Amino acid sequence: MILLPLVAFAFAWSMGAHYTGACMGMPYATGSIRLRPALALMAAMTFIGALLFSHRVLVHVGHGIVGGGLGAGAATAVIGVAFLLTTIFTQLRIPTSTIQILVFCLIGAAARLGLAVDWHAVLGLAALWVAAPAIACGLGYALTRGLDLVPALREGGGLKLVARGLVAVGAAASLAMGANDVSNATAVFLAVHLTGPLLAGGLGGLGLALGVLTWGRPLLERVAFDVVRMDRTMATAAQLAQACVVLAAVGFGDFTSMNQALIGAMAGAGLARGRQTIQARTIAGILRGWAIGPAAGFLATYLAVWLLGGG
Secondary structure (H helix, E strand, C coil), X not given: CCHHHHHHHHHHHHHHHHXXXXXXXXXXXXXXXXXXXXXXXXXXXXXXXXXXXCHHHHHHHHHHCECCCCCHHHHHHHHHHHHHHHHHHHHCCCCCCHHHHHHHHHHHHHHHHCCCECHHHHHHHHHHHHHHHHHHHHHHHHHHHHHHCCHHHHCHHHHHHHHHHHHHHHHHHHHHHHHHHHHHXXXXXXXXXXXXXXXXXXXXXXXXXXXXXXXXXXXXXXXHHHCECCCHHHHHHHHHHHHHHHHHHHHCCCCCCHHHXXXXXXXXXXXXXXXXXXXXXXXXXXXXXXXHHHHHHHHHHHHHHHHCCCC
């Protein structure tokens, strides 16, 4: 049983690094905040979100996807595979959806063990995963156009105000990430009756924060500089759209992809200024990562449980 908390903590650490771009990429890209303060602010807000606002999502993931006894061994395989895949994507500097990887890892373990899967819950999550980037895209477009109607925001003191607002929005996105994504690593604690949601959120939040601080720079720079050319107005609109979409999902006890919400919002902000602002080749690579991650999670977890003697 001791191996499960260690692997879960490692997964949380990997996720913290993976989502730096999704949370603080826009403030950093526009020069609204420097690298170290960006990572420090994100680490603090992520921990608070995980500790205080993740409980409904933890319960949903821990008890609402796979029925029956998952067992500590299979749970360790699920988290181990998700950790490995997330780390590979982070090393390759490709934003992916750890949420989708985790869910398909759970399904892979359930398939091998013959456990029931709540397909109604999975389909509901899938619908949310499809809808969230589209909603974020529309919201990013609308917010960019709306902010463009305020000329004062593009001058002197207005620019400083936008910069401060963008940092605040990045902090809100970091809070949302902690509440939304800690369940990927520690919801299995509830499934195997290891801890309650408060301790699961706190331990996972600590891992997320350490990941941000120790290995957060690569994805921060990838999202900040390689996906879309952003000015501060566009960046504020994109980050705010993402935070709104993710926090709305968390409020209903659901979880969605931080990266997908941000990429959708960034695309919407880019479209508000013309298609030439979007780096199509980079986005195509990200879409491939989103397709490969869940399939790899299912197959690798199925094989891992089989090798461990499950089923």
